[in-house]
Amino acid sequence: MKTVTRIMRYVLLDVLRNRWVLGYALFFLVATDALLRFDGTGARAIISLLNLVLLLVPLVTIVFGTMYWHGAREFNELLLTQPIDRSSLFHGLFAGLVLPLSAAFVAGVSIPFLLHGALENPGALALLLVAGVALTAVFGAMAILVAGLSSDRLRGLAASLAIWLATTVLYDGFVLWFTIAFRDASLERPLLALTLANPVDLARVMLLLQLDAASLMGATASVFQRAFAGPAGLAIALLGLSLWALVPGILALRAFRRRDF
Amino acid sequence: MIQARHVSKSFGAIQVLRDIDIDIPRGEVTAIIGPNASGKTTFNRILLGLVQPDAGEILFDGASIIGASAYRERIGYMPQAARFPENLCAGDVFEMIANLRGTSSGRDNELLATLGLAPVLCTPFRQLSGGTRQRVNAALAFLFQPELLILDEPTAALDPLSSSILKDKIRKERSNGRTFIMTSHVLNELEELADNIVFLLDGSVRFAGRPQELMAATGEGGLERAVAAVMRKPTIVCSEAA
Numbered sequence: 001m002k003t004v005t006r007i008m009r010y011v012l013l014d015v016l017r018n019r020w021v022l023g024y025a026l027f028f029l030v031a032t033d034a035l036l037r038f039d040g041t042g043a044r045a046i047i048s049l050l051n052l053v054l055l056l057v058p059l060v061t062i063v064f065g066t067m068y069w070h071g072a073r074e075f076n077e078l079l080l081t082q083p084i085d086r087s088s089l090f091h092g093l094f095a096g097l098v099l100p101l102s103a104a105f106v107a108g109v110s111i112p113f114l115l116h117g118a119l120e121n122p123g124a125l126a127l128l129l130v131a132g133v134a135l136t137a138v139f140g141a142m143a144i145l146v147a148g149l150s151s152d153r154l155r156g157l158a159a160s161l162a163i164w165l166a167t168t169v170l171y172d173g174f175v176l177w178f179t180i181a182f183r184d185a186s187l188e189r190p191l192l193a194l195t196l197a198n199p200v201d202l203a204r205v206m207l208l209l210q211l212d213a214a215s216l217m218g219a220t221a222s223v224f225q226r227a228f229a230g231p232a233g234l235a236i237a238l239l240g241l242s243l244w245a246l247v248p249g250i251l252a253l254r255a256f257r258r259r260d261f
Numbered sequence: 262m263i264q265a266r267h268v269s270k271s272f273g274a275i276q277v278l279r280d281i282d283i284d285i286p287r288g289e290v291t292a293i294i295g296p297n298a299s300g301k302t303t304f305n306r307i308l309l310g311l312v313q314p315d316a317g318e319i320l321f322d323g324a325s326i327i328g329a330s331a332y333r334e335r336i337g338y339m340p341q342a343a344r345f346p347e348n349l350c351a352g353d354v355f356e357m358i359a360n361l362r363g364t365s366s367g368r369d370n371e372l373l374a375t376l377g378l379a380p381v382l383c384t385p386f387r388q389l390s391g392g393t394r395q396r397v398n399a400a401l402a403f404l405f406q407p408e409l410l411i412l413d414e415p416t417a418a419l420d421p422l423s424s425s426i427l428k429d430k431i432r433k434e435r436s437n438g439r440t441f442i443m444t445s446h447v448l449n450e451l452e453e454l455a456d457n458i459v460f461l462l463d464g465s466v467r468f469a470g471r472p473q474e475l476m477a478a479t480g481e482g483g484l485e486r487a488v489a490a491v492m493r494k495p496t497i498v499c500s501e502a503a
Contacts, residue, residue: 013348
């Protein structure tokens with residue numbers, strides 16, 4: 001654990017000094033401030049912000065993560081020649097990547113809320129932050145899995161963009177097609193499964209359940225609300241997101257431990 | 262100090278090392294030479310734990326290194342070119358590696374001083390030239406007074422002055438009992454420094470012994486010509502290790 005913390009400290013230092021991360025924090029700062037000015041301080045601003053978070057957090061995390069991991073490959077090799085085991089290095093690098101991105105997101109969103117005194121719905125704001133951090137962990141894990149499996153930087157980038165496009169844009173289209181194509185059948189269970197099968201949908205549902213606005217966001221969210229109203233739905237969404245971070249993370253660790261550098 | 266026995270490694274269909282045996286004696290400079298893709302970098306990488314061999318065993322003072330990590334505390338490594346995190350400074354990296362290794366063995370700051378790195382310790386790597394980064398690499402390899410130093414083309418990216426400082430340091434540390442494994446295409450340089458030569462060709466050891474023995478076997482007066490002779494006609498040398 002000590003080794004993991006030591007590695008994480010320096011990766012964190014490097015990522016925090018990265019201009020893209022600072023720009024990312026600044027973007028959320030400006031966008032949140034603008035939404036609070038135009039949409040008011042209620043649930044509407046949080047829903048507008050949620051749409052931004054669901055698109056942007058996965059995109060920035062998976063692209064930045066894949067590029068950073070590829071760029072750090074030679075330095076990681078140098079670290080692997082030190083008396084540390086591969087698992088510790090992996091965990092240190094992963095935490096060093098996800099923590100500053102999460103911190104940039106949390107700071108960028110929460111500072112304008114605090115400055116505007118827009119704390120009428122603290123539960124929803126907290127959950128928005130949790131959703132953003134969870135998506136950072138999920139897409140951070142996917143980024144290192146992609147970077148670990150692709151030795152070519154451009155192919156890695158292409159795969160990352162494909163994952164982002166599939167989970168944020170194409171998936172909604174697929175769900176819509178599925179709903180229309182099987183409109184005569186009972187869709188509750190399949191739609192529930194489809195929600196669990198996409199981390200972006202899970203994050204969306206998690207927040208909409210809290211805001212009691214599921215009907216605004218399509219079929220999967222309302223089905224989820226009917227099936228898992230109350231804390232159980234929240235728990236399942238959180239569990240699903242944790243699994244979405246854990247499974248690619250474990251696969252990436254496995255690949256990292258076996259890999260020839 | 263190091264005994265490699267029956268080590269084989271392939272990447273896909275390409276067999277890089279074929280059942281090789283190599284001994285690295287303590288307190289001497291062993292040069293691993295051979296043409297491109299002969300397997301020398303792969304052997305070093307196996308020694309460092311970066312590559313897992315398909316078969317065989319490598320012993321470091323009698324203990325297997327396969328799957329282990331603690332033995333690397335005794336190794337200093339200078340890669341041919343290392344890219345450091347762009348936003349960190351050399352000082353950050355020295356501290357980071359010191360933290361990871363522990364500082365029980367003390368530090369050897371001699372190269373840091375003689376290579377003139379003090380003024381750039383707080384400069385981010387993105388602002389440093391390739392040559393300066395390579396000087397950082399050299400200083401880092403020696404910093405923690407390791408017993409074994411693995412230097413991969415150590416002078417390739419260095420200016421003549423830095424190269425000469427590094428070679429003096431290698432001589433000095435060899436006389437202090439440290440062990441070196443070096444790869445280089447500059448054979449005149451190896452002739453100056455190497456006590457032993459391991460010559461790899463197509464993943465097999467073609468020769469292992471003193472440079473003078475290789476020159477005698479080929480009838481050539483210099484190491485460069487002797488190596489060229491083996492590469493032209495691989496059958497002319499009877500390897501002592503093969």
